[in-house]
Amino acid sequence: MKPTTKLADLILLLCFAAAVAAGPVILAPIGAGYPDLLDKFVIYGIFAVGFNILFGLTGYLSFGHAAFLGVGSYAAVWSFKLISMDLLPAVLASVVLSGLLALVIGFVSLRRSGIYFSILTLAFAQMCYNMAYSVLTPITNGETGLRVLRDDPRVLDAALGRTGFTPSLAGLEMTGWTGYYVSGAILVIAFAISIAIFRSPFGMTLRAIKSNQKRMGYTGYNTRPFLLTAFVISGMYAGLAGSLLAATDPLAGAERMQWTASGEVVLMTILGGAGTLLGPVLGTGLIKYFENIFSAYNAHQLDVTFSFLPDGVREWVVHGLGLFVGEGWALTLGLLFMGVVIFLPGGIMEGIMRLGRLKRTPIVKSLGDSPQRDVIGERAIDEMPPEDGSAPARKEAPKGETHAGEPQKPVKSSEMKAATS
Secondary structure (H helix, E strand, O other), X not given: OOHHHHHHHHHHHHHHHHHHHOHXXXXXXXXXXXHHHHHHHHHHXXXXXXXXXXXXXXXXXXXXXXXXXXXXXXXXXXXHHHOOOEHHXXXXXXXXXXXXXXXXXXXXXXXXXXXXXXXXXXXXXXXHHHHHOOOOXXXXXXXXXXXXXXXXXXXXXXXXXXXXXXXXXXXXXXXXXXHHHHHHHHHHHHHHHHHHHHHOHHHHHXXXXXXXXXXXXXXXXXXXXXXXXXXXXXXXXXXXXXXXXXXXXXXXXXXXXXXXXXXXXXXXHHHHOOOOOOHHHHHHHHHHHHHHOHHHOOHHHHHXXXXXXXXXXXXXXXXXXXXXXXXXXXXHXXXXXXXXXXXXXXXXXXXXXXXXOOOOOXXXXXXXXXXXXXXXXXXXXXXXXXXXXXXXXXXXXXXXXXXXXXXXXXXXXXXXHHHHO
C-alpha cells in the first residue's frame, strides 16, 4: 500500500470516528439525536459493513445473513444467562458461533454462484428461522423469545460477587448514551478492519474474483477458499451486530432471522453504495431513519402541519401524503430506492462523488490523444484494419517527416537525375 493511501485511510477513519462521536449533535436537527435510534444506526451499520465485505468485494449476493444475526442474538442472551452480564463473553460467543454457522452454510452454498447461490442462502436462512420455532424451541423459547431472568445462574458473576442485571462492558452499562458510545466504538473498530481488508492483498483478490472469476481460475487461483473466507468474515460481522442487539434489548426472537432482515441489509448496502467503505453505513442510516421517523407520522400530525390550507385542499393533501408516511413509509423507501438505482447505480456514494468532483479527466478517444502515447502505440493503432474489413488508409506524413516519424533525408542531385533517366 502506498504511503498516500495509508494517510488517506487514516484520515477517513479519524473523520468517521469523529462523526460517530458527534452523531447526537449532527442528527439532532432532523429529530434523530436520541440514543435508541442512534443505537440502531450503529448496530445495523456493523451488519451492513460486514455484508459489504461479501457482496461489495465479491459480487456474491446472500439472502441469508439474517440467520447469523439471529444466532448472534441467541448466543449473547445465553451468555448473559449462563456466564455473565458482561458484554465481552457474549460478543465472543456470538462471533464464534456465527462464524461456524457461516462456515457450514458457505461451504455448501459456494458450490454454486449467481442466483443459485442467493437461493441457497435464502433456503438456509428460512430453515434456521423455522427451526427456531419448532425443533429448537428448547434453545430459542419459540414464539415467546429468549430473555434474561434474575434467577439465571450466571456463574462468573456469582463467583465475582456481581449483582448487576444490565449488560455492560468494563462497568459501562449498555443503556442510554453510554450504550451508544460503546457500540459506536465497536463500529469504528469494525470499520477499521473493513478498511484493512479492502486494502489488503486478500481484498484485491476478492475484487479480481468479482471482475472475472473464470480468468482467476485459469491463472491458477482456487477461488473457493477466498470466497469462503469472505463469507465467514461477513457472517462474523453479523453475529457481532446480533450480540449488540441482544445487549441493548436482552430479548432474542426468531423474527431477527426472518428473510425480511436479510433483504433489509441488501437494501442498505445497495442504497449506500456496494463496494464502497462508507456507503453501507449511509444506507443504514437512511433506511433506519425512514423506518423510525417517517413511520411515526400519522394523519393527525399531517392535519396539524397543513392546517393553514383550506379544509377541502387539506383533506386531499393529508390523504395523499398519508400513503407515504406512517404505515406506508415503506412505499416512500421503495420509491427512493428505485430512484437511486435508476439515476445513481453506484448508490449515495456515487452522488456524493459526483458533487465533490472538482475536475474531470479528459476523455481519451484513442491512444494518440493520451499524454502517455508513444510512437509504437500510435503506429499500432494506425495500422489496425477498420471494422468494415477495407484496407487501412495510410496516414499522410507531415512535411519533412516519414511515416516512421523520422526526419526526411535530403536527396542528392545525382540521385535525382538517375531516377528521372
